Amino acid sequence: MTEKPPTTTPSNEELGRRLQDARRDLLRTLALTDGELSTLESHQAGPWAEDAATATVGVILSRLEGQQKHELDEIADALARLAGGAYGRCQACGVAISPARLWAMPTARHCVECQRKLEATNREGRANE
Numbered sequence: 001m002t003e004k005p006p007t008t009t010p011s012n013e014e015l016g017r018r019l020q021d022a023r024r025d026l027l028r029t030l031a032l033t034d035g036e037l038s039t040l041e042s043h044q045a046g047p048w049a050e051d052a053a054t055a056t057v058g059v060i061l062s063r064l065e066g067q068q069k070h071e072l073d074e075i076a077d078a079l080a081r082l083a084g085g086a087y088g089r090c091q092a093c094g095v096a097i098s099p100a101r102l103w104a105m106p107t108a109r110h111c112v113e114c115q116r117k118l119e120a121t122n123r124e125g126r127a128n129e
Helices: 012-041 048-084 097-102 112-127
Strands: none
Touching: 012 048, 097 112
């Protein structure tokens, strides 16, 4: 999703296409990652340093796959909001999310102000742990 932002307000149809394109790209990436994981899983034990590197790569790929699956879930949810007519509205305060924010982050659930508040609350919660 590295296209230039439009000079006019993007339509829900355009944003839906961007979401579908992102979904397709992630699915392609996941397929490659699954193949790489299969290769790593079938790896025969070798020298200690080699095995440590293989284990590290496996952990990284597993984490990457989890992030990508989360992104797919976010895209699916955004597409459901789009189909249900709730897309582009902040889930916290109900105001319209700016077109620029939706173009930059089509899966956005919150307006910029509510997102800032949410992130500040999350930071405070982690600081208190």
